[in-house]
Amino acid sequence: xxxxxxxxxxxxxxxxxxxxxxxxxxxxxxxFMCVELMLNAVNLTFVAxxxxxxxxxxxxxxxxxxxxxxxxxxxxxxxxxxxxxxKESIDVEDVNIMKW
Amino acid sequence: xxxxxxxxxxxxxxGFLINGLLGKKIKNETVIGGIGAFAVLCSFIxxxxxxxxxxxxxxxxxxxxxxxxxxxxxxxFNADIAFLIDPLSCVMIxxxxxxxxxxxxxxxxxxxxEEGFYRFFAYLxxxxxxxxxxxxxxNLLLMFVGWEGVGLCSYLLIGYYFHKKxxxxxxxxxxxxxxxxxxxxxxxxxxxxxxxxxxHNIWTIQFTELAANSHLLPTGxxxxxxxxxxxxxxxxxxxxxxxxxxxPDAMEGPTPVSALIHAATMVTAGVYMIGRMNxxxxxxxxxxxxxAVVGACTALFAATIGTAQNDIKRVLAYSTVSQLGYMFLxxxxxxxxxxxxxxxxxxxxxxxxxxxxxxxxxxxxxxxxHAHSHDDAQDMRNMGxxxxxxxxxxxxxxxxxxxxxxxxxxxxxxxxxxxxxxAFSNPHHGQLNYLLWGMGAVAAGLTAxxxxxxxxxxxxxxxxxxxxxxxxLHESPMVIVIPLIVLAALSVVGGYIGLPKVIGELFGGIxxxxxxxxEPVFRLSxxxxxxHAALGAEHHSATLEWGLMGLSxxxxxxxxxxxxxxxxxxxxxxxxxxxxxxxxxRAVYNKWYIxxxxxxxxxxxxxxxxxxxxxxxxxxxxxxxxxxxxxxxxAFSGVFRFLQSGYIYNYAWSxxxxxxxILGYYxxx
Numbered sequence: 001x002x003x004x005x006x007x008x009x010x011x012x013x014x015x016x017x018x019x020x021x022x023x024x025x026x027x028x029x030x031x032f033m034c035v036e037l038m039l040n041a042v043n044l045t046f047v048a049x050x051x052x053x054x055x056x057x058x059x060x061x062x063x064x065x066x067x068x069x070x071x072x073x074x075x076x077x078x079x080x081x082x083x084x085x086x087k088e089s090i091d092v093e094d095v096n097i098m099k100w
Numbered sequence: 101x102x103x104x105x106x107x108x109x110x111x112x113x114x115g116f117l118i119n120g121l122l123g124k125k126i127k128n129e130t131v132i133g134g135i136g137a138f139a140v141l142c143s144f145i146x147x148x149x150x151x152x153x154x155x156x157x158x159x160x161x162x163x164x165x166x167x168x169x170x171x172x173x174x175x176x177f178n179a180d181i182a183f184l185i186d187p188l189s190c191v192m193i194x195x196x197x198x199x200x201x202x203x204x205x206x207x208x209x210x211x212x213x214e215e216g217f218y219r220f221f222a223y224l225x226x227x228x229x230x231x232x233x234x235x236x237x238x239n240l241l242l243m244f245v246g247w248e249g250v251g252l253c254s255y256l257l258i259g260y261y262f263h264k265k266x267x268x269x270x271x272x273x274x275x276x277x278x279x280x281x282x283x284x285x286x287x288x289x290x291x292x293x294x295x296x297x298x299x300h301n302i303w304t305i306q307f308t309e310l311a312a313n314s315h316l317l318p319t320g321x322x323x324x325x326x327x328x329x330x331x332x333x334x335x336x337x338x339x340x341x342x343x344x345x346x347x348p349d350a351m352e353g354p355t356p357v358s359a360l361i362h363a364a365t366m367v368t369a370g371v372y373m374i375g376r377m378n379x380x381x382x383x384x385x386x387x388x389x390x391x392a393v394v395g396a397c398t399a400l401f402a403a404t405i406g407t408a409q410n411d412i413k414r415v416l417a418y419s420t421v422s423q424l425g426y427m428f429l430x431x432x433x434x435x436x437x438x439x440x441x442x443x444x445x446x447x448x449x450x451x452x453x454x455x456x457x458x459x460x461x462x463x464x465x466x467x468x469x470h471a472h473s474h475d476d477a478q479d480m481r482n483m484g485x486x487x488x489x490x491x492x493x494x495x496x497x498x499x500x501x502x503x504x505x506x507x508x509x510x511x512x513x514x515x516x517x518x519x520x521x522x523a524f525s526n527p528h529h530g531q532l533n534y535l536l537w538g539m540g541a542v543a544a545g546l547t548a549x550x551x552x553x554x555x556x557x558x559x560x561x562x563x564x565x566x567x568x569x570x571x572x573l574h575e576s577p578m579v580i581v582i583p584l585i586v587l588a589a590l591s592v593v594g595g596y597i598g599l600p601k602v603i604g605e606l607f608g609g610i611x612x613x614x615x616x617x618x619e620p621v622f623r624l625s626x627x628x629x630x631x632h633a634a635l636g637a638e639h640h641s642a643t644l645e646w647g648l649m650g651l652s653x654x655x656x657x658x659x660x661x662x663x664x665x666x667x668x669x670x671x672x673x674x675x676x677x678x679x680x681x682x683x684x685x686r687a688v689y690n691k692w693y694i695x696x697x698x699x700x701x702x703x704x705x706x707x708x709x710x711x712x713x714x715x716x717x718x719x720x721x722x723x724x725x726x727x728x729x730x731x732x733x734x735a736f737s738g739v740f741r742f743l744q745s746g747y748i749y750n751y752a753w754s755x756x757x758x759x760x761x762i763l764g765y766y767x768x769x
């Protein structure tokens with residue numbers, strides 16, 4: 001059996017890339033993809049640890065995460081289209097009317 | 101046997117739905133009026149079948165509960181949608197649907213061209229439905245539904261001309277005063293239900309079950325409380341002292357409404373309710389005395405006001421209050437059958453009088469309108485000499501006037517005389533009887549006076565409107581005249597089914613059919629009285645009855661004579677009378693200032709309390725609390741809003757930072 005550590009390391013790298021992307025990029029769609037990256041990093045951890053520990057619970061959770069991600073994609077894209085209709089932009093810098 | 105009795109209230113309800121929902125689209129007056137009248141005609145036919153079925157049964161079996169379905173069940177409490185068929189409810193449905201149909205017919209002619217014609221017929225049918233529920237309901241709750249329903253329709257129809265402020269005010273006044281009475285009614289229901297349940301484990305509000313168990317009730321005590329509560333309800337609905345002032349104002353409604361609701365049917369609901377629960381009332385001598393005294397006082401008091409009013413409908417309104425007083429005098433004397441009898445004859449002649457006055461007003465209004473005059477079409481001082489212009493209306497009006505005045509041979513004589521005799525001879529009130537009789541007799545004289553004053557001012561003498569307008573005066577169309585003729589005929593012959601005993605004996609032992617017919621309903625009271633004969637039922641001779649009868653006729657004739665002298669022979673007399681007793685005239689003319697007194701005692705304090713609660717409590721305390729909370733929140737948010745930048749990456753960064761801090765705490769702890 002392979003060492004689970006290598007999977008966790010890949011997962012951590014993916015998660016970090018995703019996080020940095022979310023925090024630094026301005027384009028909403030890119031941010032969105034970065035969120036997906038973070039989610040899939042977590043999925044990888046789940047699957048790897050599930051296999052490592054011989055417990056199927058982790059894989060079940062992956063299904064949940066994938067379902068939620070799909071729903072989130074639908075809602076998120078709809079929000080972006082609505083936003084684009086209003087501001088002609090999907091730059092998160094322009095999502096600023098909530099400030100005082 | 102009575103399976104189809106539920107159709108009786110159903111027909112008017114269907115009429116209400118059709119006219120209420122579709123009337124605006126139908127537009128055609130003949131169709132709308134036809135639907136309204138036809139629905140009531142159907143009810144009348146079913147009512148006739150019902151009463152024929154009832155009469156085919158032997159006397160003691162003439163009671164039936166027709167259950168449709170269970171309405172409410174909650175613990176011990178049970179109420180059905182069920183109808184009670186007995187002689188009393190049958191008389192009532194006959195009066196309500198019969199007189200109701202004639203008035204619907206009349207309304208087609210009278211309301212012609214009015215705005216909201218469909219609304220009028222929809223309300224009228226809804227009223228019929230509620231009234232029939234009231235008289236047919238076999239339990240107190242169903243009766244109360246009808247009781248409230250007729251109150252609502254009364255409010256809606258008084259305020260029919262709602263763009264007139266006085267009409268809206270009158271509607272509100274009627275509604276509020278009725279609410280006061282309804283409150284008493286409800287308290288009576290609660291107390292009765294609770295008392296029977298707590299003490300005898302009989303949890304019921306059904307009339308037949310209450311009657312069957314009425315022997316468990318004590319004499320006086322809690323029964324006095326219960327019956328007084330019910331009587332408060334009756335004073336509201338039936339316009340007795342102290343809650344009578346709404347009825348004269350209710351004349352703001354269209355005249356057919358005054359005839360149907362505020363003379364013939366709805367206002368008699370209180371009398372009916374006492375008759376329905378006679379076995380309760382008979383057990384409380386105190387309540388009976390209160391009812392008799394209130395009835396006699398109302399009869400006399402309202403009659404005095406009627407003598408000085410100039411609005412033709414107001415005279416009739418006070419007359420109605422006064423006649424209702426007679427009915428309560430009968431009920432309070434334990435003469436339930438006599439009270440119901442007067443209810444019936446009164447429905448005939450008072451409906452005829454109101455409809456006749458409506459015909460006069462209609463014609464006057466038309467004539468004044470053509471002459472571009474702004475005189476009041478209802479003011480009797482503008483009328484006069486209408487006899488030749490409207491001969492049929494005059495004839496029917498005269499017959500009904502003779503009937504209400506108590507001239508022998510007409511229906512009002514038989515019923516009124518029966519009441520006066522019972523008030524004199526009943527075993528309940530001892531010496532007070534003589535006073536009650538005296539008040540009733542004086543009121544009878546006043547009744548004859550003001551009714552003939554009305555007739556003389558309206559139909560006799562010289563016409564007091566401009567000649568130009570006079571040419572436009574004409575008899576009403578047949579659809580208006582036919583109901584008048586039918587009702588006038590009934591006011592003449594309606595009394596013969598209830599001949600007083602002494603008169604019946606004179607003509608070879610004709611019994612009092614009406615009293616005999618109602619016997620099963622009032623049997624329990626009769627039995628109770630028979631058991632308590634110790635109350636001292638003294639025997640009165642027939643000679644005395646003849647004497648009193650003759651005396652009351654003489655008083656009535658005297659009243660007519662005075663009216664004739666003052667308003668036909670010597671028309672200067674009323675003016676001289678006013679000049680001699682200005683204060684008295686002013687007091688009577690202003691209705692003894694009772695409205696002003698009520699304003700001072702109740703209305704203004706209520707308004708002041710309301711204003712205090714508004715300015716003092718609502719504005720300062722309630723609004724203060726609400727605005728205070730809002731202000732506090734605003735102050736806090738004023739500070740905290742500086743935390744918001746509005747940029748998503750700021751929020752994302754702070755979230756990430758927070759996650760790092762939390763994770764760091766767990767990792768390095």
